[in-house]
Amino acid sequence: MIRISNISKSYADIKALDNLSLEIKEGTIFGLLGVNGAGKTTLLSILNGLVEIDSGDVEIFGLNLKNQKREIKQISSIIPQHLAFYENLTVKENLDFFADIQNAKKEDYNKAVEINSLENFLKQRAATLSGGQKRRLNIAIGLLNNPKIIYFDEPTVGLDPKSRNEILDSIKEYKKLGITVIYTSHYMAEIEKICDEVAIINHGQLVEQNTLDNLLSNKTSDKITIEIISKDSSFIQTSEDKLFDTLNLLKKQKVAIKQIRYGSTNLEKHFLDITGFENA
Numbered sequence: 001m002i003r004i005s006n007i008s009k010s011y012a013d014i015k016a017l018d019n020l021s022l023e024i025k026e027g028t029i030f031g032l033l034g035v036n037g038a039g040k041t042t043l044l045s046i047l048n049g050l051v052e053i054d055s056g057d058v059e060i061f062g063l064n065l066k067n068q069k070r071e072i073k074q075i076s077s078i079i080p081q082h083l084a085f086y087e088n089l090t091v092k093e094n095l096d097f098f099a100d101i102q103n104a105k106k107e108d109y110n111k112a113v114e115i116n117s118l119e120n121f122l123k124q125r126a127a128t129l130s131g132g133q134k135r136r137l138n139i140a141i142g143l144l145n146n147p148k149i150i151y152f153d154e155p156t157v158g159l160d161p162k163s164r165n166e167i168l169d170s171i172k173e174y175k176k177l178g179i180t181v182i183y184t185s186h187y188m189a190e191i192e193k194i195c196d197e198v199a200i201i202n203h204g205q206l207v208e209q210n211t212l213d214n215l216l217s218n219k220t221s222d223k224i225t226i227e228i229i230s231k232d233s234s235f236i237q238t239s240e241d242k243l244f245d246t247l248n249l250l251k252k253q254k255v256a257i258k259q260i261r262y263g264s265t266n267l268e269k270h271f272l273d274i275t276g277f278e279n280a
């Protein structure tokens with residue numbers, strides 16, 4: 001369990017985190033949602049021991065951040081928003097370099113390459129990789145220390161849907177390996193696709209923490225949301241009395257359905273409702 005209790009952090013007169021408390025279960029994919037400036041990066045930096053807290057307490061898998069920072073760093077990995085490798089080196093040279101610094105085991109090295117599908121690019125200079133491949137290399141480097149927790153700070157910003165989906169698929173693989181994943185994004189559709197539980201933060205405060213199922217279900221509503229399988233998953237809104245006709249139409253058009261649920265909201269609408277933002 002990761003227990004974050006009443007933490008606050010200010011930069012001069014800006015309150016980046018304001019008495020925030022959260023509990024994150026081991027082995028889950030946990031989504032941190034918030035608009036720009038909500039405090040997501042600050043929170044990830046604190047959990048990784050990169051930024052000091054002003055007050056509050058953090059316990060990660062039984063380790064206390066105040067006096068066990070080194071142990072916490074050993075089991076954690078943060079995948080930064082920016083690309084943190086050498087463009088002029090090949091993929092293999094980069095991996096070898098970072099593996100060496102961290103004294104990585106061969107099996108962890110191979111796992112990082114495999115999960116991120118980098119086998120065919122090992123000899124390629126990093127500068128010549130596509131945007132998605134560069135992100136995958138960034139992630140692979142973060143995996144070399146065989147972390148128990150991985151923090152992703154908006155890893156798909158600026159990528160095309162295919163590359164985004166590849167990264168989301170690789171994240172689901174980490175969960176299968178028993179790694180706890182903390183994922184920040186302001187793309188609601190991504191959070192909906194991969195996260196078990198979600199916390200919404202705004203102005204450094206926790207607005208809501210809930211399971212994705214609870215956030216999305218609204219069984220008192222007469223609206224029904226159908227999620228269809230397409231390149232970038234999309235939602236169709238209907239009502240109970242029109243459900244049969246809508247399903248027939250989708251069948252005729254050979255559109256595959258991923259799930260049907262009660263409620264008019266998807267996560268994006270819910271997020272905008274509770275944070276009061278028009279554009280996230």
Ligand SMILES: Nc1ncnc2c1ncn2[C@@H]1O[C@H](COP(=O)(O)OP(=O)(O)OP(=O)(O)O)[C@@H](O)[C@H]1O
Pocket residue numbers: 011012014015016034035036037038039040041042043
């Ligand atoms: N090193 C710093 N010095 C001064 N202010 C900072 C610093 N880092 C963050 N802030 C401020 O703290 C607040 C929270 O920033 P933070 O980067 O944690 O938000 P975020 O939710 O990650 O935003 P984004 O999605 O844009 O990355 C913002 O008002 C930001 O301007």
